Amino acid sequence: MHEMTRRNFLKVLGTAFAASSLAGLAKPKTGFAAGAETAEFRIKDATETTSICCFCSLGCGGIASVVEGELISFEGDPDSPLNEGGLCSKGAAQLNVVNVYDPETGDLTLNPKRLTKPKYRAAGATEWEEVEWDWIIKRIAEKVKETRDATFETVSNGVTVNRTQAIAHLGCGALPCEDLGPLQKLQRALGIVYIEHQARL
């Protein structure tokens, strides 16, 4: 079973319901298909944190289980009156936002598509380049200042306007309120008036 191929993995997935009792017995950081019968109960030593689903606007409660700093499970929160423990297909897939089970090894591993480093694409470049945070933040600040200062309007039609119409902002209905308040504040402090997000789309 440890030599699991992708094809076998999908076969097992096809009987996921029957196998779900094994899922609970797998080693915390190993896929259920890999040696579940000898493993410890998966969430035995987990730290549980209440959460809220990241998808639609129900606000379904969830419980995230973490072992040794790794997310191993995301399930519905039975205490929430909104979903009473239930989750839809998307809600039940939230583990994958952080971790996936490697189809080859069955091991829990970081979703390979997650961004882990800042990336930069220069004008005309054909590839991304991984860069450092300090460098990219400074470079963005330079570009913002360059554009803002070249286009800043202090007065228009005789009244004070203090704006730039050359920078626009989009996003985002998936951030918490405590990020959104500061986000609009930061952009408005720059003088941005083109502010928009998914509420209109």
Added chain:
Amino acid sequence: MTNHYTDMQNTDVFIVCGSNNAENHPASMRHVNRAREKGAKLVVIDPRFTRTAAIADHYYQMRPGTDIALFGGVINYLLQNDLYNKNYVEEYTNASYLVTPEYDFTDGMFSGFTGEEGPAAYDRASWSYQIEGTTEWDTSEGGTYAWAAGEGVPEFTTPAVPQVAKDPSMQDPNCVMQLMKKHYERYTPETVSRTVGMSESDFLEICEIYASTAADDKSLNWLYAMGITQHSKGSQNVRAKSIIQLLLGNMGIAGGGIAALRGKCNIQGSTDFGLLHNILPGYNPVPSEGGAPTLRAYNEGTSHSGFWANRPRFIVSKLKEFWGEHATVDNDYCFDYLPKLGSKTNYSFMEIFEEAHAGKIKGLFSWGMNPVVGGPNSNHTRSGLAQLDWLVSVDVFENDTSNFWAVPLEEGGEATPENIDTEVFLLPAASHLESEGTITNSGRWAQWRYSALNPIGEALRDGEIMTRLLHAYQEEYAQGGVFPDPIMKLTWDYVDENGNFDSRRVAQAINGYTVEDKQLLTGFGQLQANGTTACMNWIYSGYYNNNDDPLNPAIQPCGARDASDSTVSGLSGGLKQFPQWAFAWPLNRRIVYNRASTYKDTGLARNPERILVQWNGSNWDRNDVPDFAFQRPVGTDPEGNPTFEGIHPENCPAFFMNAEYVARLFAPGMVDGPFAEHYEPYESPIDNPLSGRQTNPAALVFEETSRLGTVSEFPIVASTWRVVEHWQSGTITRNLPYLGEIMPHMFVELSEELAEEKGISTGDKVEVFNNRGTVEVYAMVTRRVKALHVDGRDVHQIGMPWHWGQVGMARGASANTLTPSVGDGNTFIPEYKAFLVDIRKVG
């Protein structure tokens, strides 16, 4: 939502029109089904036989873009047959208000047309009430508006309060009731049937179902989503619904209301917090050059009555939160630091990409957004990105927008990465499991979400990215630059002792505090216009107000987790309001307008089985927080706690967010008419049967960009929709293996009849196309979709989910390649739901 999700258990009739909640808001069905166990009916009206339709008691098919024709017909039926809730309409709407005689409506056009189409098409002066006289605010000591004259309050001239002329008999030809009857008399069953593509008998069945809820003890809840709003008259679609709900007395009651099922976990919060060009946090308008460019003018735009009369308290407290000690009465609390909109009306999504194409917008932040897949007219969006000098994308995964330069552009011919000069910065954000803060659901419940683990790799929490950007700006501007003050002086006390961004500290600023000693405010009633309070968002005031430990969300209202089905005071609960679970803005009120659930004079509940609030002779019993000032402080008890006395119903007006204290059947604030009127979509298969005016004259239309097609070129009606396995533009879900495995491919749904006509079978590759582009997708031949019988002939329709793009694990064509750059004139939401295409088999 006026109500909220668990309240659906109190509903007698659900009308699902413009949403497919079984698919897109699955957990809502838990509450819908609880109501059905008690006898509630589920009615689905939709172009397609959806997953919700499949389990409904009644399903009716309609043509995309004809909601107002259908609901105008229902309004006409209720009025002509006297089947509305007369007492409610008299007590709680503007039906008896007299409208100025200059108001007129002729052949699809309202009075005041300026001759130029677009969101400013109408001069709305004639859409107003007849005024008999005015009174003044009482700002003397002890007066209602004493706060407006205090020390530290910026000077402004207080507004005059108009007295509106009324005809309680509702017989005056200029009263709202008579104007409404006249407006909708054209919406006969025959015309509705011809326009909507529904038989007259089906239409009358729908009317009877509506009418059954006019009784005081019946509730109807209307579930809608983007199927209603994504039209060139989307706001008026909502208006038409609201008019019906008011006629039936279904607003402000348990199980009633209108339920906007929104699409993202915190899209309610992002709207509340003003991530939009036209509103600041808490729905205060963004000041504009031509409107209110000074604090005085801004405050003089304050509503003369109702709760918006408090605007000076909200804006001054907000400015104190923005610029802290630098904001003083002498400098108008730094009002000049706020950027002002220009004279044009539109700074929204479609305009941004027009301006990018024109070379005027040079830099773009795309923060947790993927406009290439999510916006209309995708090819135009992508080629617009290529015109930018720089693009900052912040996300958890790469997406079609961050990587736009790597995918060959269809529009604009030869563009390849080598000749796209846009500098792109892609910043890795922490996911929702790696950060914390409040998420507000569609029912306005703000729930605290805790961080389960640290950000992965070098990803950073969004607030941390903002903090680093601000500090970098400040370093740059410390060396000089244009007007640095708003940046250099910005209050940003959101970091912990180690300098890290801390959401709990932002929560305190959102809630509001006293400037002098930083005590959290109990609620927005404590906000002042004199600079002594700071508050980022007044509607959230009270959500994080426990001074015992401001760094512990678990003891704050938004962290409340007691799921008792309890009462607020004096009743027995049992109405699924859950007042001790999370915080519902404003003031933990679960159902807004709940005063209207009682009779105006007695304060007794209209439905004794579902009491939200009720006058008991000396105070109000409450299963919810009243939507009106219901008690006043009279002193203190021996322990020093304040004591209150109830306010008699005769002094408790309803709908206090409106200056009239009644709901508006006639709504003069809309740009496209005080009554909802049917117009055809900008791409339509027929001529408008309701008037000589084909399309909404006050819509936002980019004709050149849209390259609109005609029915002779593109004979098939198309729409976009969603699947439960994916979410929005798929940036997240198409990168989750679980979901990619169960829903890998983009497809188009078409009827058996159209498939036969075109020689297409399920699984074939087909091209769907119009003037804006072509998408190659798999065919899904299904009986869920059928031709529509409209205006005497059959018109085919197709539909596509819009979640796919070219970047990610599961990839496919984007349906929005085909949608036009046309939108509603009030909201600027694009017309995604009704356009024209053709389809052909590939090879």
